[in-house]
Amino acid sequence: MRINKTSQGFLVKWGFFYFPYLEFKIWRQLPTAFLPQNINKYLILLPMAFDISSAYLHHGPRSTATMLDIISHVPAHLTKALYIPKHDDTISHFAIYDISKEYSEKVGVNPMGSERYKVELCLLRKPSGHHVGDNARFLVDIDASVSIRERVMGRDPLDAEVSPPIDGERSAKLQIHTGDSLFALTGHECYPLPEKETKKRIIRYPYMSMSGNHGPSKAPRCDWQVHPAEKGPLRYELVDLDRQGEGDGSILAIYHHHGFESELPTSYSHGALLLPNDSTPLFDITVVSSLMALLATIRKQPAARKRSRFRSLMASL
Template sequence: MAIPLGITAFCTIHPYALEHPVDIKAIDACIGRRAPSALAHLTRAVYVPWHRDTTTHLPLYNISSEYHRTIRDAQVGGSEFKTRLCLMRKPTGRPGQGDVGFLVDMDTQGSWVAVSERKLGMGEEAVLSMPTTVEDDAAIQHDTLTYSMPPPTFPLPSKRTASGLCTHPHFTLTGAPRPLEWQIHPVELGGLCYVLVDTSVPGGMFAGDDTIVAVYHHAHFEAALPKRYSEGVLLLHGQPDVEDTVVVASLMRVLRYVRRDEKKEKKKESRW
């Protein structure tokens, strides 16, 4: 009888499930895990519920209190962090389980995503228009500015995992006051984490404070971001920013592409 992945993963990496607890941080260090130290400014946690390409309406919840109570001092991307994040209580839509911070509307064809912020007064809005082919730019309209997301780049080698072929795409965001890029660092942060980095700062995500604008981490035990669905937590700056809706909209683009990548792979395999 097959043992569910969650049970095996928990018993493997959670120290309290072992007769002789191991130093998880030491193990993470041995395999190259190294989270940026400058993440103290990312104090807002937003839960991105389970969704896939057929989802048309998605409320994102503010869960900062529950997140910090559960994660404590666990290092982002580390084994303990992944365990705590997976086991953390998450909103189910019932009252009292977290306030809705953003509302996301999408069409099933993947041509547009509308993000609106929920707050007193007039919240910010951003609309993402996605191209029909990956060779064209996506565009995000926010207020009077238009942000562009060119086709993804692939600076890292592909890797095949239990979740499928991981191509590790990076996504740039131009038109903002500073150049931004969604990056994945499988060695330092694992294959479940994307960071939005200010690329104008030399040194990348390890340069210092505010170099990292946002962090997204998948909320389940898997070797890489799954291709069938998405669910995770988005970390944002403690002080709300007018561009938060742009960050959310661009993340929806990233996650949809990761899921779309699976469809491309299956089509290629079906030809053989």
């Protein structure tokens, strides 16, 4: 690895590739006295910056902003933030952390969906359980089903189980355990939006409709929805359908992907979940469980290749 100072910042060479955007944090934040002689002492910043650099390798700094940035409004009551670590279907265990303070100070001050929002989310220190103050809210185990257990002291923890759809079905089963009580929810996969065709593939946008009993009364009718054109394809929001015309009040939670992709990846999941500041533990574990079902559905989307016009014509003969 070699790091050279340029007029615009630092140019980092790793093998045959250059990562010019590392200057975003390194050049602006390190004391001048340390630059550039002792810059290699700060290579600990590189893992956080690779996500940024990879996007700029493919798109370039200005084209990424013009093509991918769609600013969306965040309701003021969604101030609790949970970190969903990067995972796929091969990961058997991970923890979900509360990052509310760090998120509000460094990420939430930027418009959701903006280039700076994505950069700050990527550069935010990710809790791992190895540092003082890392607050794991839920422990997730993935096997044939997904088990979610609340991490709490002073009372019995809540836990939940998400069973994937049986072959041929589109409904995931959620069970929430609270002491001696059991509440059941169903997450039904549906596709109200038209498919999107790109040069390489066809993209589908799954919704997940939640229904069932939640506590002593019937749960509100909720949908995990995505609005690619209006709010960006990297944002999903949980909407109370009975309050859909009430603006911010109908949005119960928001999930935003961690990364610079133009669409949600189907190979892995990674992001931040925003919840109401005054939400209850039962509400939180229910939303987290439904999100796990949604993300599993997104990861199972086929990477359908777009047919050429010739092949489409031949198939119709």
